[in-house]
Amino acid sequence: MTLDLTKALFQSRTRTALLQAVLRDGVADSLSGLARRTGLSQHAVAVEVQNLAGAGLVRVESVGGADVVQANRDHPALRPLVQLLSIAAARPLRRDDPGLRASLAHFAGPARTGKRRAHPTLETTLARGLAAARREPPLLTSVALALLRNRRAVDWAGLEEEARRLKVKHELVTVVELVAEVSGRAELRAHVADLKDRRRRAVSFVVDDSTRAALEAALPASGLSLAATRAAAAERQRLRRMGPAARALLALELGERSRALRRARP
Secondary structure: OOOOOOHHOOOHHHHHHHHHHHHHOOOOHHHHHHHHHHHHOOOHHHHHHHHHHHHHOOEEEEEEEEEEEEEOOOOHHHHHHHHHHHHHOOOOOOOOOOOOOHHHHHHOOOOOOOOOOOOOOOHHHHHHHHHHHHOOOOOOHHHHHHHOOOHOOOOHHHHHHHHHHOOOOHHHHHHOOOOOOOOHHHHHHHHHHHHOOOOOOOOOOOOOOHEEEEEEEHOOOOOOOOHHHHHHHHHHHHHHHOOOHHHHHHHHHHHHHHHHHHHHHO
């Protein structure tokens, strides 16, 4: 049986996530920034950074009032550790799951074309993709795209059950949160709140900028920038929170503007 190298050497999932971010990916960030990148709690990050600093693997420097964590490039063990983390991340899928790539491509693609073939359910594919992304992080992009493009078809109870069965519940929260943030979809943010388990937040992978970029590129072409899309979502939230009187005044104001525009037309 093939062992996951990082799991065999680093029993702490928190430590693995931080080593991947700081050592392998070369991230230099504050404690709160590392917590956001890895999906860990800031307390867990602080404890593990203290351990890694004690071992000499990372350095902590005060920059502008914040403690910035970065790899200690002078440590003799840094190079072999980075090689090990890269090898573990680049390992191919296990042979017992040969159809996963095809299923992810089926659900993540913009159109269902080519020969029709049987695929596992969307929920099974997403959960299996998250499990495989522990060994092959680039698959995370396909999982996120599949969720974005099929968000209205997801059986959320079934997806949560599959995630629990494969022990990827916390990874699922991270991906749903990412897709909700990038797309600005309020319904996805609601599912994040439903899925979150505050007792444990460790994840086995780090979301990088390429995944965010792929999601942004997959958003429907509406002529609006991502910032404008988020601003529009915030405005909708503001309107929902308005009371009846404020809504009535806004309706009157919009009516006056509409009549003024009609009068101005030749």
